[in-house]
Amino acid sequence: xxxxxAQACGLPVIAGNGGGVASVVAADRTGLLVPLGDAAxxxxxxxxxxxxxxxxxxxxxxxxxxxxxxxxxAAAAARIDAVLRRVRAEHRxxxxxxxxxxxxxx
Numbered sequence: 001x002x003x004x005x006a007q008a009c010g011l012p013v014i015a016g017n018g019g020g021v022a023s024v025v026a027a028d029r030t031g032l033l034v035p036l037g038d039a040a041x042x043x044x045x046x047x048x049x050x051x052x053x054x055x056x057x058x059x060x061x062x063x064x065x066x067x068x069x070x071x072x073x074a075a076a077a078a079r080i081d082a083v084l085r086r087v088r089a090e091h092r093x094x095x096x097x098x099x100x101x102x103x104x105x106x
Contacts, residue, residue, distance in 0.1 A: 007031070007067040012059030014045045030063040 003024050006013050013031035015021045016038075025031040032048065034041035049056050095101065 003031070004067055007063035010060045010064040012049060012056060012063050014042065014049065016042075026062070026066055030059055030066045 003013050003015060003021065007025070007030050013025055015025055015031060015033055016036040017027075017033035018036040022033060025033060027033045032045040034045050049059070
């Protein structure tokens with residue numbers, strides 16, 4: 001959540017690339033991902049964001065836009081709706097293949 005919250009504030013992030021981080025940080029767009037446990041790479045990433053003003057400003061703007069479009073409540077609800085619709089359709093298809101009537105709601 002800390003990475004999403006930082007990006008929602010318009011901050012680019014630096015993080016170790018593991019544990020699902022890449023699903024909430026768009027590498028080289030909203031932040032910099034470095035190999036887990038690589039302190040030297042982490043230090044280089046910090047230096048890069050501190051010294052490359054244009055990069056930092058571009059990533060800050062993209063971070064805010066990314067979270068607004070991918071991780072807000074409406075986006076999450078749309079993804080859940082899409083999954084539920086797909087599951088319902090698969091349930092109906094499986095029931096039809098068995099010659100049964102689907103019990104899934106319309």
